[in-house]
Amino acid sequence: MASPRRSVEGRPLGASVSSNTSNPGSPAHGGGSSSRFEFQSLLSSRAAGVDPTSARLRASESPVHRRGSFPVAAAGSSQASPPSLPEEDRIDLNPSFLGIALRSLLAIDLWLSKKLGVCAGESSSWGSVRPLMKLLEISGHGITWLLGTLYCLCRSDSWAGREVLMNLLFALLLDLLVVALIKGLVRRPRPAHNQMDMFVTLSVDKYSFPSGHATRASLVSRFILKHLVLAIPLRVLVVLWAFILGLSRVMLGRHNVTDVAFGFFLGYMQYSIVDYCWLSPHNAPVLFILWNQQ
Numbered sequence: 001m002a003s004p005r006r007s008v009e010g011r012p013l014g015a016s017v018s019s020n021t022s023n024p025g026s027p028a029h030g031g032g033s034s035s036r037f038e039f040q041s042l043l044s045s046r047a048a049g050v051d052p053t054s055a056r057l058r059a060s061e062s063p064v065h066r067r068g069s070f071p072v073a074a075a076g077s078s079q080a081s082p083p084s085l086p087e088e089d090r091i092d093l094n095p096s097f098l099g100i101a102l103r104s105l106l107a108i109d110l111w112l113s114k115k116l117g118v119c120a121g122e123s124s125s126w127g128s129v130r131p132l133m134k135l136l137e138i139s140g141h142g143i144t145w146l147l148g149t150l151y152c153l154c155r156s157d158s159w160a161g162r163e164v165l166m167n168l169l170f171a172l173l174l175d176l177l178v179v180a181l182i183k184g185l186v187r188r189p190r191p192a193h194n195q196m197d198m199f200v201t202l203s204v205d206k207y208s209f210p211s212g213h214a215t216r217a218s219l220v221s222r223f224i225l226k227h228l229v230l231a232i233p234l235r236v237l238v239v240l241w242a243f244i245l246g247l248s249r250v251m252l253g254r255h256n257v258t259d260v261a262f263g264f265f266l267g268y269m270q271y272s273i274v275d276y277c278w279l280s281p282h283n284a285p286v287l288f289i290l291w292n293q294q
């Protein structure tokens with residue numbers, strides 16, 4: 001009979017993450033595909049072809065006992081000796097400080113994200129503000145920004161304006177590419193309480209790390225603050241928009257807090273790349289000549 005996965009202490013794995021046992025597929029529970037992040041070391045055991053359950057259970061054996069059994073085998077005993085543990089298991093049984101810190105951070109992340117997901121559904125505690133959050137979602141959507149930038153580029157009648165908008169377009173496309181690459185590599189599932197009812201998505205958008213809206217919000221707001229001359233209240237509004245957009249991703253249940261925090265960081269760094277590679281009629285004349293012929 002199948003038994004639940006157990007830790008060395010005998011507690012079901014993931015029990016310390018959340019007391020919610022009603023949803024075994026939820027990330028907070030640590031079950032299903034959502035457990036990918038929480039139990040990366042278990043996955044490394046699997047990758048080595050070792051059953052993680054048995055690897056955990058072997059941990060309850062005394063290391064002295066295990067060490068003692070190997071010389072017997074080396075001496076040519078006819079008794080079957082236990083197979084030596086692969087390197088991955090040894091790492092798993094002696095988690096580093098970094099490993100513990102990372103698991104704790106992820107447990108806090110899942111707990112906080114679930115608590116903040118107050119607009120995840122119409123029946124959630126803040127379900128009535130869900131339409132407003134979805135409006136915010138559209139304000140930070142890739143399509144909105146791409147079409148808006150293209151429109152302004154078509155309407156712009158100055159070289160300086162075209163240069164800024166061309167670079168904004170480049171920044172938005174770079175952001176889409178980088179986020180899609182990272183999402184495809186990390187493949188962190190979206191929170192279990194998310195309803196996948198987003199307006200126009202790419203296939204990688206079934207994954208949540210990092211938040212594309214958060215990267216865009218921080219990239220675009222840094223871009224605007226640098227290249228548009230705005231009065232202080234408007235500058236504050238831009239920063240507020242970025243922050244609330246990020247928060248709304250967690251409130252809608254679309255993301256965990258770490259997806260958004262990393263998204264903000266990534267967007268901020270992406271702006272530095274755009275600034276470094278700034279396109280101008282001097283370094284990319286073809287681009288500007290081509291656009292002018294449109």
Ligand SMILES: CC(C)=CCC/C(C)=C/CC/C(C)=C/CC/C(C)=C/COP(=O)(O)O
Pocket residue numbers: 141142143146147176198199200201202205208210211212213214249254
């Ligand atoms: C119009 C031009 C010049 C190019 C089109 C390029 C292109 C492939 C655009 C796709 C835009 C798109 C559908 C983006 C998805 C945005 C989205 C839903 C991100 C998910 O955000 P998250 O915060 O939930 O991670």
